[in-house]
Amino acid sequence: MIRIDAVTKRYPDGTVAVDRLSLEIPDRAITVLVGPSGCGKTTTLRMINRMVEPSEGSILLDGRDIRQQPVNTLRRSMGYVIQNAGLFQHRTILDNIATVPRLLGWSKQKARARAAELMERVGLDTVLAKRYPYQLSGGQQQRVGVARALAADPPVLLMDEPFSAVDPVVRKGLQDELLRIQDELGKTIVFVTHDIDEAIKLGTKVAVLRTGGRLAQFAPPAELLSAPADSFVEDFLGADRGIRRLSFFPSAELELQTAPIVAVDADAARLASRAPAAPFLLVTDLDGRPLGWSEPDRLTAGAIDPGRLLDFGRPFVPGTDSLRTALDGAVLSPTGWAVAVDGEGRAVGVVSQQVIGEAIRAAHSRVAEQADAEAGR
């Protein structure tokens, strides 16, 4: 665990960048530092690897003051990734990634083998190994930056706005990749961003800082969204807080109906038997994949015309997707019903906005009961 204990940083010109900050950063999780420009995020991160020394307070790594070990030893245990990757322009991709192992005295062959392994791990084609950084896209360069930081297998990874310079689509890819790598490697990651959505997506815990380097709230993302500590945090979280919170509620328990699902070859008797179940029937192809919605009386036996069906919107996968995705599916659907599919895209049920609304209320009361129970403990 990294423990930041009442740390203040005052720069020589008198600027207080960080003000009596205390944080317990858990092992093998992603802790995000988020806040407006100039609130002291980078300064805090740099105090962890001693690129900046605190004016007051201390930082402990596994119970030991970080000032008690040589700074080089400390930094070797902490990979560091920055915006724009900060790659060495005159070195190939492979040699960039192999930098730290080489500094640690590994043979060239061993370091390069490790670098090649890491390229695959971060989703880079090894044909890029011999290229130079300027021959890569921004997103690819960021992946190289992550691979380089992981090369010596440090337990801690410090990441300072690593994905800020790329477009939103590439950024989403990099975030997903980081979550996947973290699932495999379980590093202790401290991640700085000014983007609250990125913080909520990546953080196991999120520290919201306010200008002047003071901590506003330190909590798991779902808790930030449900119970912002004050109006600063609430404003910083922005609009749609309620909708975004639904991302943390699973859709697995939604009660699905199967009666309104009919295959495209359904006969008159079958259509008639299903019709009372819902105002709309979902027509699927012969493999069970949804084609679209129709009012029951528009379907005539043996002559279902897929071209005349209503769009079925965006389906969700129960157990994988959240209530937010399910609600989105229902809102997008012209019928107000969402379609649930399995991993292969076959319809497994349908659910109305009303039932999703009830599930949301149930989820809220479960969270409230849990909070009450914890408060009473």
Ligand SMILES: Nc1ncnc2c1ncn2[C@@H]1O[C@H](COP(=O)(O)OP(=O)(O)OP(=O)(O)O)[C@@H](O)[C@H]1O
């Ligand atoms: N070397 C320095 N000397 C004086 N003041 C500094 C120095 N470095 C940073 N600061 C100031 O300290 C405050 C915090 O800066 P810091 O870079 O830690 O913030 P940040 O939250 O990372 O900001 P951003 O999101 O804009 O990168 C700012 O007011 C900044 O101007």
